[in-house]
Amino acid sequence: MLCRSVAVELEVAKELNKLLYSVESAYLNIVREVVEYAVTNNVTSATQLQGLFYSRYRLEYPGLHSHLIIQAIRQAVQIAKSFMERKKRGLASKPYPEVKAVSIRFDETAWNYKEFAKSVAPVRLSLPLLGERREVWLRLHKRFWQYWWRVLNGEARLASTLIIKRRMNKWYAIFIFKLKPREEEPKxxxxxxxxxxxxxxxxxxxxxxxxxxxxxxxxxxxxxxxxxxxxxxxxxxxxxxxxxxxxxxxxxxxxxxxxxxxxxxxxxxxxxxxxxxxxxxxxxxxxxxxxxxxxxxxxxxxxxxxxxxxxxxxxxxxxxxxxxxxxxxxxxxxxxxxxxxxxxxxxxxxxxxSAYRNSRICPVHFVRLRETNDWHILYCPLGHYVHRDYASVMNMAWKLTPESWTKCVWWGLRKRMDWREHEGKSNTTIPYTIVQYLHAMLKTFTASEQWPAMLARAKPMNHHRIQNEGGGEETSHTLLRQGGGQ
Incomplete structure (x- = not known):
């Protein structure tokens, strides 16, 4: 599944802005204290930290939703694990990380996820803020509606976690969409x-x-x-x-x-x-x-x-x-x-x-290119110049074909695998007469300017085409009778 996040601005009044600031400050204090304790005591289990701090924060912040406390503890565990890994590599010099900003996470039970996902055109959220639920309207844009149309078609699914984040004194709701990879016919x-x-x-x-x-x-x-x-x-x-x-x-x-x-x-x-x-x-x-x-x-x-x-x-x-x-x-x-x-x-x-000598082989004649005064331009021994970058992309396309190993790297394989000692020798499992027959057939049926790369090219059977070739008004039946009489 592919994940895409879309940020949508919230329509926030003055009173609602104060509530969101209060929730953010309480959420940030929980994350900071839990991170400091987890790093100092080397505790990285979310279940263990939740048992230690959950009841304490329920008493300290009675208006804060219980699921917000759980999400804050889990977010603190992720920060602590990341800091401890960096400290092991020698990339951190401080005793514990400084958490300056957080994003408030609402799980499925904290906001109106089911109602929002069932709606054809969702335009508002219901968020628990300090003991009461508030309706928050969204300023939806084109990108959100593009992914929501995929949700309605069954090509995507809305994740249950909602993220509320403050940026430049504006509040945003971040929705996460999980997309199914598309299967289209290549053009x-x-x-x-x-x-x-x-x-x-x-x-x-x-x-x-x-x-x-x-x-x-x-x-x-x-x-x-x-x-x-x-x-x-x-x-x-x-x-x-x-x-x-x-x-x-x-x-x-x-x-x-x-x-x-x-x-x-x-x-x-x-x-x-x-x-x-x-x-x-x-x-x-x-x-x-x-x-x-x-x-x-x-x-x-x-x-x-x-x-x-x-x-x-x-x-x-x-x-x-x-x-x-x-x-x-x-x-x-x-x-x-x-x-x-x-x-x-x-x-x-x-x-x-493979990246093996893509820019050193002529994509037309499959021979090694020679250097010139210009680093980007190479010279083919058969008399033309080749741009290094374009030769590289053409040889990459050749490597998708079944005969790519013989065309693109033939001159390198002969040197590395000592094929010279086997040159001129025939394969005993295939009779030589069959090899001659296949060679003659492939040489005969090679596409040319007169014969296109098609399975067959039939002669004209319409008598009007014969008229254009000098047949006059006579039909094929007349010609057959004259030939039979002679």
């Missing part, structure tokens, strides 16, 4: 290759390709090759300069008597300024744009199997620090995960193929 084959600043794409439309082959007797189909600009490398260079400028500006404030400086990157002032740069959000926006572009229509999507840490293998042998930093900052895995997730939602299928 195209798409191969994409991720680079530092671009994503190379090769697209073959299945329907139009078949029509062209039948109509124009083409033997090969030319794919659509284009690039999507991401500028991840340029973005990394820009933010690196900005971060270095921030460090130089803050250095005088963290000077030691010995003349050295404190590590500025570990200070609160540095983190506060870097957080305002929104580097992560810009990367996420570009990732979502590429994923949306590649999955507009149902397709068979092909990409390289990058492995666990693709950046480490890419920077191996690169001495320039700036280029190494740009490659490290390129989100290869995040982009592939986003495409895979969006493909399941829209009915596409993602396949991973």
């Amino acid at each position: 195209s084959v798409i191969a994409f290759d991720i680079n530092e600043n671009t994503v190379a794409v090769g697209r073959i439309d299945i329907e139009t390709t078949v029509g062209k082959v039948v109509g124009w007797n083409r033997r090969y189909a030319t794919p659509q090759l284009y690039e999507i600009r991401t500028d991840f490398g340029r973005l990394a260079r820009r933010y690196e300069k900005i971060r270095n400028a921030i460090i130089e500006r803050l250095k005088p404030h963290f000077a030691l008597p010995s003349g050295n400086y404190v590590n500025v990157t570990n200070t609160r002032e540095y983190r506060k300024r870097v957080r305002m740069l929104r580097e992560g959000r810009r990367k996420d926006g570009r990732i979502k744009h590429v994923a949306n572009e590649l999955t507009k229509t149902p397709a068979i999507i092909v990409t390289e199997d990058l492995g666990e840490k693709p950046q480490e293998s890419m920077i191996d042998g690169i001495e320039k620090n700036e280029l190494r930093h740009c490659i490290k900052q390129t989100p290869f895995k995040a982009l592939v995960r986003a495409v895979e997730d969006k493909a399941l939602e829209r009915g596409s299928k993602l396949f991973h193929v």
Whole structure:
């Protein structure tokens, strides 16, 4: 199942705003106290902590709904477990985590989940706030209605947990939809290759390709090759300069008597300024744009199997620090995960193929390409130039075919497997005469400019077609009688 969260703003009056603030402060105090106790005493069992704190908080906050106390304790357990794992890795220096903000979680029994899920057009919520229930109206938007239409069609299901969160003095209700992966008939084959600043794409439309082959007797189909600009490398260079400028500006404030400086990157002032740069959000926006572009229509999507840490293998042998930093900052895995997730939602299928020498083989003649002065342009020994990125996406598409292992990596396999000693020898299990017959038959029936890639091509049987070929007004029966008389 795929999960999608949709935030909807609440219409909050002044009195309701005070109630939500009161519930949030009580919820936050519970989470902070339970987290501190769990980390100090090394207790990570939600059942054990609930037995210790539930009755106490029921007396301390009599107007708070009982299920909100249980949800606060469970949320504190999750925070404590995450902090303890980070502390084991040496990523946390404080004795316990500082919880600055929380999201209030209402389970199925705390809000009107059943009534909301049964409604055709839900427009309001019923929330228990400090001893009384309040009706809260929603400001619904297009994205919510898109997923709600899927719920009505049976393609999705609304999760029972409701999340209320405050952001910039506005309150939002976060709904979680669980979607079923779609099953659609693919309309195209798409191969994409991720680079530092671009994503190379090769697209073959299945329907139009078949029509062209039948109509124009083409033997090969030319794919659509284009690039999507991401500028991840340029973005990394820009933010690196900005971060270095921030460090130089803050250095005088963290000077030691010995003349050295404190590590500025570990200070609160540095983190506060870097957080305002929104580097992560810009990367996420570009990732979502590429994923949306590649999955507009149902397709068979092909990409390289990058492995666990693709950046480490890419920077191996690169001495320039700036280029190494740009490659490290390129989100290869995040982009592939986003495409895979969006493909399941829209009915596409993602396949991973081997990354073995995709950009070093000519996709037309299947021979090794030679280097030129330009890193992106390679030279084929048979007399033409090939763009490295487009060769990569075309060879990925070739690897989906049954004969891909002989075409794409034939020249590498001969070297690695010592096939030279077997050259010229025949297979004893298959008679040589049958091999000759198959070879002659395949050579004869190869598609050409005159003969399209079809099962058969019959001669014209209509007498009007014979007239166009010089047959005159005579029919086939007349011709047969004349031939028989002679």
